[in-house]
Amino acid sequence: MRRVAVIVAGLVMLVLFGVGLIFTFSRLGDFELPQDNQQTVAFSQGGNTLEGTLITASGDGPVVLLVHGDGPQDRWSSGGYLPLVNTLLDAGISVFSWDKPGVGTSTGNWLHQSMNDRADETLAAIEALRQLQGAGQRPIGLLGFSQAGWVLPHVPALTDDVSFLLLMGGAINWQSQGRYYATIRLEREGKTPAEIATELTRQAKAHRVWFGDDATYDEYLAAERSAGQREDSTLSKDRFLFARLNHHEDARSDIAGLTLPVLVLSGADDLNADPQETVSAYRSLLNGVHTQSRFHIVPDATHSLLSARRYNYQRLDQWPFTTQARFLLSGRNAYADGVLKTATDWIVEVSTATHKN
Template sequence: MRVVHSVLAGLLFALAAAAGIANAQPVQQDMTETEVAFDSHGVTLRGTVFTPASPGRHPAVVLIHGSGPGPRAEYLPEAQAFARAGVTTLVFDKRTIGYSTTHRDFSLLADDALAGVALLRTRTDVDPAAVGLWGFSEGGWVAPLAAARSPEVAFVVTIGGSGRTPLRTQTWSLRNRLAHQGITGSLPAAVAGPGAQFINGTGLFPEANFDPAPVLAQIHAPVLALWGEHDVKVPAAESAEIFQSELARAGNHSVTTCFVPGAGHNGHRTTDGFDSIGGAVFDGKPLGELGPGYADVITDWIHAVADGRPPASSAVPAPPETSLSRAPDGRPAYEYAALAFLLIGFAAYPLSAAARMLLRRSDTRRPSSVRWAARSVSALGLATVLGGVACVEWVLVTGAQRAPAVVLLGQPLQWLIVHILAATVLLAVAALALTWWRNRNRIDAISRAQLAILLLTGCVFVPWALHWQLLR
């Protein structure tokens, strides 16, 4: 079945390519490289312009990075392939000032891209009316934003661009990666739901709620949106539908969406979206060779647009997706309020007991069985809440790049331990309630208040644990 899908995808990709390239351009054998520098918002950005060897003015494109540091070396295969096919290409090092893991500004990145467009438009070997943008992954949010701001952007090409918000896209991607690691239990649901809302509230997931739909609805330049057949990082089928509908809303009549056969998120060769086949090595890892026909479809489409023949809108059916993305459940305010209540409630008993000891107040009217039951609920509750949140947020922070050492019953060992602790908390709460009832005549008023708070916290723990998938 996988082979059949790959063959069909190849045929569909060929049909999509043919629809946009009535006259394919000859491949250039040589090219020249020029080091350049340009300024944007007080930062000097440095890059390389790859120019076709053929004389005359050429269409041109600025490459916009995916997430991460973004040195130009990562995008040399695309830059060189485009230049050899007659498209002048600027690839530059992404800014490091104003961009980090916990802080990024798509608006700022869009201005950087537009500064690159302005640079290319001044070159004598570039057709100033045919300068566009190519955006990969994160660049699939940035390129449309830049195009919506400036009429000087003649076209937009995206590869692996998402039509969903960054946070929703990331949780969909993490569900795929966890499934690839053999994790099929409740952890993916916890990551995509309360875990995502929790990290959203910290502000440590930048541009989490950036919605690309309103931006797409403002673009009138021709758009070519591509996704790899095996893209596991963005929901390609959903994104293609959003691109088509929102760009049509803008009255855009040249929108082509199609899928690169045998390619992953970056349009490079893969078998399943998680590995890379051949290609250049970057940061110690192979990038994978460019997907078959990928560069040709892009450059031929660009030439068609530059020649005043933008292809009419067309959409190739998307390969089947394993699951749909979903918006994270709950709200950050609820997640933090519930967490604070549980931590304070479970910690109140030992803290108040310590205060009584410091004040040298006797608790002889509190039977030892009650003390042990209360201490058990407090310790187990704190360990479960902190452990559960830590497991989920660790996946979100690290991107699940490394598979857990031990997976049992579809669960990482750490997550399975937290599940056991959560069930034990319920037993401990029941035991505390029973012990208190049996010794109710031997407990003073202060101790009754302490135990009431602890039992109330235990009751609140139940819906919270269900929400965080700890009792499922």
């Protein structure tokens, strides 16, 4: 009996030692924001009242506004942004982010927005920050994700008060991005090349009809059902109207008008947006425009610039529990090698140059 007790005690000590190691070497702290220097900021645009949080990292350093990708994102993307946010704060870069319309404490409905509406909203956020005491002439930059690829390039046409743009996992053309996403999804479902080609042709024909001006949502729904599409793959009415509103988006004309520093980071293993198309478009349109602009395809990186070996899924709801746990324990280490250093070093570099000018 005594021997059993000794063995049990040893096992308990081993488990406690393992838990201690996890907490010692994990990055759980990356998901905790500093409680000091936080300020709630509210502003209005398009009949909506938007609310967010500004976290000040330094008295005169740059401020980065986070511009969301697709989906019902709150200001910190349900905590997913926090390792990135803490990395920015550690580098002396202040951060402002807000809940999308209809999410968190913001009013409205994000699915009723065009990309121009989202650019106007970003401009309103900049103006709200400039009204705060101590905002002064600190450099303001935009850091956007995915769908923000159609938002960020348009904002500098609305204001001179943006010093730089940093785009992660952005796309160029709405329709080609949709084809790329669908192709990857069908491949991962095990469809043959012939089956994929047939489905993409069907979708292209359907989209020309449904995202024109005359088709109704009920007509779309009936046609998708008759084509044998699963119920969970059909669009809600709001999503249908959102797609119609933005179906013809292409960022090239806005990109061509940019004169400020731009950093583009696209993951080589992006399953959502074609990294070659994105980086090639920026390079061809902005080559030689600004000496500090950079356009990178990052090896072993996902759509969100996380490590592709561990986190490469098209949607977050596809992450198994083990992947979720790994992310929580890894924090900023979940990103592909060099991504966060590249981003923070570049922001500090271009902001210092802006300040000198």
